[in-house]
Amino acid sequence: MARSMLVINSSSSSIKYALYHLGRVASCIFQGSVEGIGTSKSSISHKSISTAQDLKIMGKCIRDHEAGLKKVMDLLQQPQNVCTVGHQVVHGNEKFSKPTHITQEVKKAIERAIPLAPLHNPANLEGIQIAEELFHCPHIAVFDTAFHSTIPQLSYMYRIP
Incomplete structure (x- = not known):
């Protein structure tokens, strides 16, 4: 059974994703996006890397992130082979400086950081919660x-007189 990793970037009105085969060298199998979530101009772009086939679905209203992620799941060949889901999260406050296994405590910390990234963290958190229901595997x-935590303090601090 081939193992794969799904990477998700869930933002306020879109979901970008890529599916990687986890062999000796990780290789991208599919990539795509769900755009215009919640509008009548929703669209899905899905590309198979191995066959260079592009699928574009236009003009169908994708009402929310849950419907969008379910469409993504339908497009993935053998989604049951997903053994890990990685999530891009905009703001982790000062608490997170490396990839982190998602737990209830981590989700609460993402929620507490919403005032620092009010346009991004709510959608990131929603994407995590929905993906956890759809993919029963570790989420990172x-x-x-x-x-930014790896650069010298002088480089990321604003100079204020």
Whole structure:
């Protein structure tokens, strides 16, 4: 059975995703996006890397992130082979400086960081909660703020007189 990892970036009105085969070298199998969630102009773009086939579904209202992720699941060949789901999360406050296994405590910390990223963290958290219901496997959060935690303090601090 081939193992794969699904990577999700759930934002306020879209879901971007990629599915990677986990062999000796990870390779991308599918990538795509669900755009315009909650509007009459919703669309899905899905690309198979191995066959270079593009699928574009336009003009169908995808009412919410749950419907969008279910459509993604339908497009993935053998979604039962997903053994890990990675989630991009915009703000992890100062608490997270590396990829983190998602637990209830981590979800609460993401929620507490909503005032720091009010346009992103709510959608990131919603994507996590829905994906946990659809994919029963470990879920990992990768925080954008973790990238900035590795640069020298002088480089990320604002100079204020």
